[in-house]
Amino acid sequence: MNENQENSTDHEAFLRLYTRFEGNLRAFVASLLPTWEGVDEVMQESSVVLWRKFSQFDQSAESGFLNWAFMIARYEVLKYRRRRATDRLRFSDDVFELLANTAESAIATQDQRIRLLRECVANLEPAQLELAKAVYQDGAAIKDVADKVGRTPTGLYKALARIRNRLAACVQSKLSATVTEGLT
Numbered sequence: 001m002n003e004n005q006e007n008s009t010d011h012e013a014f015l016r017l018y019t020r021f022e023g024n025l026r027a028f029v030a031s032l033l034p035t036w037e038g039v040d041e042v043m044q045e046s047s048v049v050l051w052r053k054f055s056q057f058d059q060s061a062e063s064g065f066l067n068w069a070f071m072i073a074r075y076e077v078l079k080y081r082r083r084r085a086t087d088r089l090r091f092s093d094d095v096f097e098l099l100a101n102t103a104e105s106a107i108a109t110q111d112q113r114i115r116l117l118r119e120c121v122a123n124l125e126p127a128q129l130e131l132a133k134a135v136y137q138d139g140a141a142i143k144d145v146a147d148k149v150g151r152t153p154t155g156l157y158k159a160l161a162r163i164r165n166r167l168a169a170c171v172q173s174k175l176s177a178t179v180t181e182g183l184t
Helices: 003-030 036-052 062-083 093-108 110-122 126-137 142-149 153-183
Strands: none
Touching: 003 036, 003 062, 003 093, 036 062, 062 093, 093 110, 110 153, 126 142, 126 153, 142 153
């Protein structure tokens, strides 16, 4: 393989991994900074560093890309914070570490939570599923859906709240069961 083909392959591999995990990385950075301006700036710097150092990443372990990207983004956030040390909206180092660790943990379980949510949605009663689809999947206005199903907007909001609570409880229950299974 010549150098151009190798560079093209690296470029494609990087783009695939980066686009796959960009949302997770942005959520992680957003959990550590108080402004969207800061998030955008750190994301840009992190992207450049990730690209520059991509040759050092073990591409055989695709699953490790997100942790590697988190580590780089964490350092970029620290650099950003040092540059902005005089800003009034600044977390203490202890709060920053707590947020970073919490965000990493939450984002690491995001795929599992999405899978569990899909399972819980599949277990909804048919009427609940149709109601949720009418609002969330179709993106219709609450008033329009309420008129369509013969409810008041307030009644529809309450029904949706019950569905969301049921789904949240289902996901939490399945997560707890997964944790319990992992301990035994």
